Amino acid sequence: MRRVLREAGILATLALLPALVSGVAQLKRHTLPALKEGEISVALAKQWGAKVLWVDTRSRAKFEHKHIPDAVLLNADEWEALVAKFLDEWDPEKAIVVYGDGTGDNAANVALRLKEELKLDGVWILQGGWDAWTQQ
Amino acid sequence: MIRQFLYALNQWILRLGLGLVFIFAGVAKVVDLEDLYRWHHLSSATQQFMLDVHHFELLNWLDAWSPALSWDAAILIATYLPWLEIFAGLALCARRLYAGGIVICGVLSMAFLGAIGSAWWRGLDITCGCFGREQNQTHFGSHIAGNVLMLIIAATLAEIEWRRTRTRATVSA
Numbered sequence: 001m002r003r004v005l006r007e008a009g010i011l012a013t014l015a016l017l018p019a020l021v022s023g024v025a026q027l028k029r030h031t032l033p034a035l036k037e038g039e040i041s042v043a044l045a046k047q048w049g050a051k052v053l054w055v056d057t058r059s060r061a062k063f064e065h066k067h068i069p070d071a072v073l074l075n076a077d078e079w080e081a082l083v084a085k086f087l088d089e090w091d092p093e094k095a096i097v098v099y100g101d102g103t104g105d106n107a108a109n110v111a112l113r114l115k116e117e118l119k120l121d122g123v124w125i126l127q128g129g130w131d132a133w134t135q136q
Numbered sequence: 137m138i139r140q141f142l143y144a145l146n147q148w149i150l151r152l153g154l155g156l157v158f159i160f161a162g163v164a165k166v167v168d169l170e171d172l173y174r175w176h177h178l179s180s181a182t183q184q185f186m187l188d189v190h191h192f193e194l195l196n197w198l199d200a201w202s203p204a205l206s207w208d209a210a211i212l213i214a215t216y217l218p219w220l221e222i223f224a225g226l227a228l229c230a231r232r233l234y235a236g237g238i239v240i241c242g243v244l245s246m247a248f249l250g251a252i253g254s255a256w257w258r259g260l261d262i263t264c265g266c267f268g269r270e271q272n273q274t275h276f277g278s279h280i281a282g283n284v285l286m287l288i289i290a291a292t293l294a295e296i297e298w299r300r301t302r303t304r305a306t307v308s309a
Binding site: 003004005006007008009010011012014015016018019022023025026043046049069 | 237
């Protein structure tokens with residue numbers, strides 16, 4: 001009986017070490033500011049899964065280098081050329097989540113144009129943009 | 137001879153089976169496996185598991201002591217429990233600290249059984265988070281059956297180990 005308790009105690013202590021590391025990492029990670037109006041967190045957008053149409057508002061070069069899987073490129077510089085492709089992909093059943101670099105306001109600009117020029121509803125801006133996506 | 141072989145094989149399957157289930161369940165609570173599969177992204181599942189733990193509403197009584205204490209307890213459980221599962225599973229698979237591993241697996245199976253059973257009894261519409269993020273509500277019947285099975289396997293392994301230790305003690309005496 002004593003051996004069983006000793007071994008269980010050792011295992012419980014061993015588990016404590018990575019749990020502490022993981023706990024500290026969690027505390028560091030979850031220091032994002034509160035969501036602004038029209039913003040959505042990476043975690044929630046991921047939970048929506050296939051019900052999201054991702055719109056990448058960064059430059060073509062950055063998009064071609066790497067982007068969120070199945071994202072559509074639509075930036076202000078090539079708006080006229082890209083909007084048709086976006087409309088092909090658009091599905092009224094899906095939420096539109098727009099993301100930029102994470103620092104500039106290119107995503108906010110594109111989100112505004114989607115709402116005002118194309119009269120689309122359900123447009124969200126990814127909080128922290130591409131940077132937040134890669135860090136999660 | 138054949139009987140002995142089958143006995144050893146049976147024990148081997150039970151030990152590895154239970155160990156691997158615990159390792160998988162623990163890893164799925166630490167790493168978001170769906171994220172990894174769908175987005176090729178390594179992200180933490182701890183926050184989701186913390187929500188799942190809190191949804192069981194088993195810790196709400198703590199809030200009477202201090203506001204939001206139930207959330208703090210859920211964070212502690214969500215951070216520690218998966219690692220305990222992983223280490224207990226590893227102990228079973230590697231046959232090191234074996235008796236301790238069996239006891240932890242048994243105790244955890246009982247705890248899960250109690251938590252899931254009580255959620256079912258109270259009619260909660262939740263996801264249990266047993267194997268990480270789940271899209272649909274938990275099917276309580278199958279989860280309870282699974283936990284009962286794990287408990288039976290842990291009890292069987294404990295009985296075999298107890299017998300083995302006793303025989304060895306008798307022989308050496």
